[in-house]
C-alpha cells in the first residue's frame with residue numbers, strides 16, 4: 248500500500264507518474280502544484296483547468312542535501328540526496344528529489360523523467376511515496 | 390509636494406546570541422542609542438514604526454511598537470507595526486519616511502528587534518497540511534531547506550559563468566575581513582578560502598561558512614524633517630530614495646518556500662528586490678555609478694556575486710572578477726557590505742534591514758570606525774523577505 252506525501256500532488260496511472268497542475272486556458276500558463284488563481288496580472292478571464300503535467304524534462308540546476316531536514320521530512324535510512332530543479336517546458340520549472348543517479352554523475356541539462364520514490368515503510372508494509380526525477384534512458388539512445 | 394527626510398540618528402545592539410536579554414530589552418536599548426545619537430529625547434519622538442516579529446514579543450499580534458512605548462514612554466504617539474518577514478525593516482523605514490514626507494510628523498523612529506529560535510524555523514500555527522501550503526510541500530515531498538534553494542542558484546551560476554568554489558569562498562573571506570573592524574558584528578575572526586572550503590558542505594556547492602546563520606540583534610533609526618537636521622551637530626544624512634516592492638509574474642528566481650516557478654522571458658530574477666532598487670534609484674535621480682556603498686542581504690556567498698549584477702552595477706557574470714580583483718573591497722569601486730554583511734552578523738530577520746541603514750548612516754558620516762569606506766557619499770541598501778517582499782534605501786550626505 249502506497250500513500251502519497253500529499254493528496255492532489257501527483258497521479259499514478261498506466262502511463263506512469265504525472266504531476267497534477269493547473270493550466271490557465273485564458274493566458275496559456277502552467278502552474279504546479281494546483282493553484283486557485285492565475286497570477287498573470289495581464290490575464291483577465293483566468294479560466295483554470297486541472298491538468299497532468301509533462302512527465303519529462305531537463306535538469307536546470309540541482310544541489311545535494313548534505314544534512315537532515317526537519318522532522319516533517321521523513322526518510323528511512325537517511326543519507327545525502329540530490330534535489331533538482333527540472334524544466335518541464337512551457338516555462339515551468341519544478342523542484343523534486345533526483346533518484347537513480349550517483350551524486351557525482353548529476354549534470355545540468357540531463358534528460359529526466361518522473362518516477363516514484365518511497366520515503367518510509369512502516370511495519371505493516373505501508374509506504375509513503377513522493378515524486379522524484381530519474382534519468383530518462385530512452386532519451387540517451389534517441 | 391513631499392518634504393525632504395533625513396536620518397537624524399542610528400543605534401544598534403551588537404548582534405550575537407543573547408539568551409538572557411529579551412527581545413523587548415534589545416529593542417529598548419537600540420532605540421535609546423538612536424534617540425541619543427539624534428540629540429533628542431522621547432518627548433520629541435512623534436511616531437514609532439516597528440517591524441513585526443513572529444518569534445517573540447508584540448503581545449502575539451506583532452504589536453512591537455506598542456510594547457516599547459508601554460515600557461518606556463507612554464505619550465500618545467501613533468504606533469505602526471508592519472509585517473514583511475526579513476524585509477520588514479525596509480517596510481518600516483518606508484512607512485516612517487512617508488509619515489514625514491507627507492508632513493504629518495516631524496520625527497519618527499524606526500525599529501527592528503529580533504531573537505531567533507534555535508534550529509529550523511518552525512512553521513506558523515494554523516498552517517494547512519495539504520497542497521495549498523508550499524511550506525508543507527517543500528518539507529514532506531523533498532525536504533528542501535533554505536540553503537538548498539540558494540545552492541540551486543549557485544550551481545546554476547557555476548554552469549552559466551564558470552564561477553569556482555574558490556570564488557564563492559572568497560565572498561565569505563571578504564565579509565569576515567570587513568567584519569573584523571566592526572564591533573557590532575558577531576563573527577569577527579578573519580577566515581581564508583581554505584578554511585571556508587574545509588567547513589562542512591551543507592548544500593552543494595555551499596559550505597557552512599558560505600551561509601548566514603541566525604542571530605539576535607536590534608537596530609533603530611530616527612528620521613526627521615528639515616527643522617531637525619542640525620540638532621545633533623553631526624554630518625547631515627539625507628534620504629535620497631526609498632522604495633518597497635513585491636515580485637513580478639514570471640520571475641525565474643527560486644522563491645522560498647515554493648516548489649516550482651512559472652518563468653517568463655525578460656522578467657528580472659529576484660524581481661521584488663530589483664524593482665525596489667530601480668524605484669529607489671529613480672526617486673534619487675541616480676544610477677548605479679553614483680553608489681559608493683551597497684549594503685545587501687548576503688544570505689549566502691552566491692548573493693554577493695549575483696545581486697550587484699541584478700541591480701545593474703555591472704554585467705551578469707562579472708561579479709567573480711570584481712570580487713577577485715578587490716573591486717568590492719572597502720576602498721574598491723563599489724564597497725559591498727563594509728559592515729561584514731549577514732555572513733558576519735547572522736540574520737536577525739526583521740532587524741536586518743534597519744541595521745543596513747544604520748551602517749550606511751555611520752559610513753556617510755565618517756563614523757564607521759574600523760571599517761570606514763573612504764570618501765563615502767552615497768549608500769544603498771537592498772533586502773529580500775518572505776512573500777516576495779523587497780526594499781531598498783538610498784542615503785546621501
Ligand SMILES: [Zn+2]
Nearest residue numbers: 271274285290
Ligand atoms: Zn491566466
